[in-house]
Amino acid sequence: MAKKEATPMMVQYQKIKDQYPDAFLFYRLGDFYELFNEDAIKGSQLLELTLTNRSRNAAHPVPMCGVPHKAAQNYIDILVDQGYKVAICEQMEDPRLTKGMVKREVIQLVTPGTQVDVGSQNAKTNNYLTAVVYEADQRAFGFAYADLSTGELKVAKLTDQAELVNELVSLQTKETVVDGQLPATYQEVIKKLGILISHQSALPVNASVSYLSQDVDNELLKRVVKLLLDYIQTTQKRSLQHLKRAVVYEPSDFLELDHNSQYNLELTRNIRTGKKSGTLLWLLDQTKTAMGGRKLKQWIERPLVNRSKILSRHDAVEVLLDHYYERSQLQDELIKVYDLERLAGRIAFGSVNGRDLIQLKTSLQQVPKVKYILEQIADDSFEKMLKNLVPLDDIVDEIQRSIVDQPPISVTDGGVIKDGFNKQLDQYRDASNNGQKWLTELEAKERRVTGINNLKVGFNHVFGYYIEVTKVNLDKVPDNRYQRKQTLANAERFSTPELKEKEALILEAQEQSKTLEYKLFVQIRDQIKKSIKRIQALADAIATIDVLQSFASVSEEYRFVRPKLAKDHQVDVVEGRHPVVEKVLGHQQYVPNDVKMGNDTSILLITGPNMSGKSTYMRQMALSVIMNQMGCFIPAKKAQLPIFDKIFTRIGAADDLISGQSTFMVEMKEANDAIENATPNSLILFDEIGRGTATYDGMALAQAIIEYVHNNIGAKTLFSTHYHELTSLDNSLKHLQNVHVGATESNGELVFLHKIQPGPADKSYGIHVAKLAGLPNGVLSRAAHILSGLEKKANQMAEKPTSTSEQPVTKHHRPNQEEQISLFPLEQVDDNQAEVVSQLRNLDLMSKTPMQIMNQVYKWQQKINRE
Template identity: 85%
Template structure:
């Protein structure tokens, strides 16, 4: 854009804009926030605003658009939700009292990670801002995250890039702060994840940062914390008093699940819709508070590994489950509790209003009732938790004394503070009220004196108080007393010396009243700010009880049972169910299944047709583990479970668009992740490993993986496969057990039994499943014809080979033939069928056959040998 002489206002605008080049600058002009130049062009498109021009008659007019200041939040939210930053530039002086340019400055930079004013649809969701730095060689990372709305602050040391990506994805962060030393490859990965990258220059150390990081000793973690906190101070430009001291955590402190496992198991997001509906979170969420909903999500994503803590939660759920009446009372009180965590955040930020304080008071008034209900049913372990449930009567009394029951939203226009709270405020209000009474009396008197029945006394902010007379009555106006102030289309407005004198007194009282009210409100807010830590502790306790009562409610509704924790390496789940599938299908239609894996069984090899329920069976096992270790009861008739340290899943087929890897490469990488990191105390779910490549490659890899997990890891492993040839592994792997999903044919139709049964499946039902999927009948008929031909061709090939073998047998000595057969089949005797199979195997030209032909031939051989 060509340069031209700029007005002082545009000079000021550009100077501020240069400080925030990566943000939309909302520049306050009167009742509007304006955008100029490129911001205006792009902003008008994103916000669907009318694009106009400033200095229209100039050679190069300046693009311009704006939004009303009263509706600015909606427009900011739209931009931030799309991944942009918005710098809010305010007028720092009263334009009526300022000569020349009004001073302006940015009071806040709103970014995707620092957005704190969330709507009701996101009330149960955290908005995490993250930060990452690396060591000198770029191989180790320090990672921190914060939720500005709740004050949660955590930091960790991560060993590799995989752990970093897992934390970023699991936390669903929209923005991460990075330093210049972070390897370019890592930054590109963050960009591909759709996360906004921000940078932060180093600032001098201050007391707030030092206090929040005082429990962190490791230098790299202290560095990432400082960078994160510096960024918050730079963007928010306000108090951080509600932030909690940083807590160091390790992924191994919880049941480890990578983001792929969380995604595949649909813990918090539905694979198909990306929404909450149809997930474990959706099923378990009967929380009554927003902070309880957030804590439930955190518990799902980070289950416990400490058996004592798991049992404490189970104890609490059991107590609440056994006391139906008290639990209903508790729910009734919890419903009245607002979001204490986010209220504390708004108090710290200085953005709280009178209605927020009434919500705080209402919430705190429920605490004694909640505590009393829980004390009636508490045992020893429950009472330990109750010590954190401390009523805050001093805050309740302060708000009750000062704030009116139904305050206005604005805290600067008056009407927030109660009468009788402050003597001076009462005097100002009395003067204002008397003035209003005097104006009413003036209006009545002037109507009588002038004979103008529709004469009225009014007020506006431009002309102050006035007497308005319609034009048809102007002849009755006493010109010796009335002084003209304003002419309208149908009326004239006047003043009188008497009205001017009273106007000055009334306006002074009103302005003084509003100013004093605001000052009193700020004092109350600052007093409450000193108690933020107590409010946050109370909020955490209430949120925990809310989640526990939710567990009790769903356990009762869906017939969950308390699992028994065992130190033995065994799993015993009787009539286990997938709780989400069961809720969708209905209890009557869902078929429960057992999972029996004693200390002498580490691998369940699962066979059966597609759509028969193998994946559901595997997932329900994982969900039982997760629900157990988050402290909930589990969907089963009876359950005994160990405490697992990690869960690995390889379920589903999808390309990795971020890294550009194929389905099979993703499959192999996830399998390798399990092989490298699983322990004997882990749970592994492998679904159809090897299907992404050629038949023999896939079968060979599947068998090798099973053998490796069995022989070298010993983790509890559920392995489903269509390679029926693998079912013979139970002969060589003593801790492998075959199970299959039952299916039967009735009148040519495939009927799934959905029941896990001992032993391998007898055959596959590919064409039957295709029929169930709705493929055209002529296509299915053609598939049957092809299958028949392939089977016939295999039989013909076998006859030809038999003839060839008979000819060859005549040239082989009996002793040599016997030795050859014995070397292939370790049997005491070898019959003719086995001899034929041995000969067929020797002569089979693998390269000339399709996988289907080979698999059918192998099936025929098995049948022949089994008929011996």
């Protein structure tokens, strides 16, 4: 739009828009928020709005679209959920009282990381805003995160890029704030994770930042906390009184789980669906409050390593488990507790309404009941929680005295404050109510005087109060008193001097009543705001109690037991189970297994056929460790576990598309991560290391990794493999033990026992598994014939004398492709079958899902049947 054509309003709009070039500007215009120019074009597409034009007859009409201000939140949420920012620009003056342009300014910038209206579907999920700074001299990152809806604020020093990526992914942050000094290479890494990067320049230090960072004594950490708070203050432009003082944490304060391990173990997100269902969180979540649900997720992602804290949680779970009646009472009270953390946030923001205060009152009324129940059964493990369960009777009394039991949503339209709370308000209401009574009496009187039975007294916001007479009765209107006010199609509206006088009194009373009522509500809100820290301490205690009762309930329902904490590094799990798989399959269908690793055993080498349960066995061990160190009981008949410091997993086959890395490269990087960072107190799960490359390469790598872990690390390691040649390592590695998943043949059919047994598996049963997958009989017969020949060839080569220049061939020798083809020519097989056999020979079953295998088998059947 050419500047000479710009109206004063559009000049004002553009000036504000220039301050927020990366955000949609919601520009308040009367009862609508309008979007203009590029915002309107893009916004109309994203929000499915009608695109129109302003000044359509001008040479350069302005694209525009709009949304009603009362429905704006839904549209804002849609944009922010898609990764955009929204600047909310409000009218700062009453247009009726202003000459010329109404003053407008942005009152809030809503961004993916600062969104606080999360909706009920995300009530148990945190929305973290993160910040990153880099100190080149230290080669370290300052990292901070906050949840604006709950007030949580944490900060840590991270030593490398891997730690940074792990924290960003684990927190599932949508937005990261950076300063001008973060190298572009690290910004690119963050962008590749799908995280929005926001830039923030430094602001002058203020009292709020100083207060919130007073417990931080490291300059790098102070710097990143200030960066985060500067961005929050810049975007929110309102009170942040509910933010808690920054807490410094070390990743080593908790059981370290990188994001790959969290993903592979499906702790909070299902690998296939990305949802909560089918995860450990899904299984353990019997919390009754939103804040309890959030704390449970935090405990799952950050299990403890402190022995006394773990024991304290175990003690509390045991007490609750042993007191079923009191636990049931506790659950009944917790259900009535609303989200105190986010209520405190809304109070601080000034966005709380009457219904929120009633929820606060209802929640606080449960506190004495919760405290009484716990006092009947509590031991030392509940001491801190009981200390923070302080009933806030003063707040309850204030809300009870002032707010009606069923207030409207709006706090500006009246009807929120109780009668009798304020004398002046009662007077205004009395005047308004008496006025309404007078109007009713006036209508009855005028009907009698005029003889017009359908005469009525009404009101609208444009013309005020009026007397309406239908046109057929106009001849009965007394000309000396009635003054014409408005003409309608079928009626005329009139006023009288008496009605005008009463109208002024009624409207003044109503307006004064609303104004005073809102003022009183703000005073009540500000009074409660002084108690935000008390409310937050109470919320934390209730959330902790809620998680512990959830642990007790789940432990009772699924027969979990309290594990003993070993002082050495022994693992002794009797009849352990994978809790999620067991829930899906049912208790009767699941086969439990022991995990026994004494001080003299660091590696279990696990062999057995595909689909027999090796991966499940490994995962259930990791989940038992995590559940134990969260403070929960574990799925077993009896268990003794050490406290692990880290868990590393290499499970499943997946490409890293973001980095452009193949399955095998991902496999090697995850293996390297474990080798470089594991300690003797770590747990390592390696599933089929080496399968992504040629047989001998893979076998050599697998053996070298096993030897390195055994000789140099000593971590407890579960290593599953199809390389049966590796089972001979128990002869040279004294801390390695062979186990296998049992399977047997019955009438030519493979039967999985799903039971871990000592010693190596006697065979791989690959052809039997292919039969279970549905491969055609012709293919299976051909494969069996090839296998027989290969085994015969291997035996012959093993018996053949070797010269000094020849390498001995073991009985496990696997001929390469050329040897296979020369041994077993396909002249007797038709072309289609030959092609199927060739494809079968090269099929990597371990990299395929069951559905992919079924689809491939179907294609082979179709190919063979065509003959």
